[in-house]
Amino acid sequence: MKNSMKKVTTAILATMMIGVGAFAPVADNVDIFSQTSITAEAASVGKPTGLKSKTLSNSKIKLTWKKVKRASGYTVYMRENGKYKKVANCKSNTYTVKKLPNASRKYFKVRAYKTVKGKKVYGAYSTSWNTATNPQAAKGLKVSGTTDSTVTLKWSKIGCTNYRVFQMINGSWKQIATTSSTSYTVGGLSEGTSYQFRIRACKQDYRKVNHYGKYSTAVTATTTAAEPKFELTQSDVDRAVKELQQYSNEQCDFDAIFYTEQEMWDNIATRNLDNSSWGTPDTVSPDTYDSYDELYRKVKGHIDDLYRIIGKDQAHIVVYQQWHGDGSAINSDGKPAWEIYLLY
Structure with missing residues (x-):
């Protein structure tokens, strides 16, 4: 009679606790009368804290957490398809999850349990923890x-x-x-x-x-060896002068290109030109070009631009190499260069 009264009293107390919102640990597969007894005895099961991880490889993650007093063991859960599913039970406060996909992100939770009369009674879940496995080894480099x-x-x-x-x-x-x-x-x-x-x-x-x-x-x-840079030789200069002279003569009725500095000054003298009638010079250095043909096209392009601006019947074009009209070097390192003047 006394035992029956105790069970009833325990059941009533448990019902009151649940009714007012108190936490009641849950045991596996236990009827209401047995559950109330287990609830009263296992109410001290705590919540695991300090959950963290260490990624061991591209398929293993080691979880650790702080021990819970009077816990008989722990259950590890992993989220799959939006729901947490049981991975394993363990006695220690550490567990290594294996056979995971490489380079995959995972969420975990843990909760402690106490074994009472052969049944597991669980406390609250830990805070969730996320981590990832390592990628596989890089390959095919x-x-x-x-x-x-x-x-x-x-x-x-x-x-x-x-x-x-x-x-x-x-x-x-x-x-x-x-x-x-x-x-x-x-x-x-x-x-x-x-x-x-x-x-x-x-x-x-x-x-x-x-x-x-x-x-x-x-x-x-x-790395490959660099292509040798194009260097303007005297033979290139002679060829360019001849071809540019021919091109300019085809554009005008007079010789418009002079090779040497002295020839330029002699021609200016015969025309009674002063400095005010000189156009702004346009300098073309060969050092930045890869071939004679590229240099020729560049100088020819400058000449064409000047003709378009001034008009073929309004100006001579003077092209010479190495020195400015004031006697200073075009290139600071003394390499040949082209400079184009308008005389009008």
């Missing part, structure tokens, strides 16, 4: 092209947020770029020089923490 100052790298696409590009500099690997593409061009390199590169993938979790895959195999690339 190769050199797809080189110039005298650049190296272009390409690699295979894998699941990740971005890729990190590394270069061997002074005996150590240094990160030189971050890209979401599967190719990258490294610039500012020296001609005819060998360089080493490697990459690795990075996955960011929901907390913006980076998780890295293993490095790719390193590749070596050698």
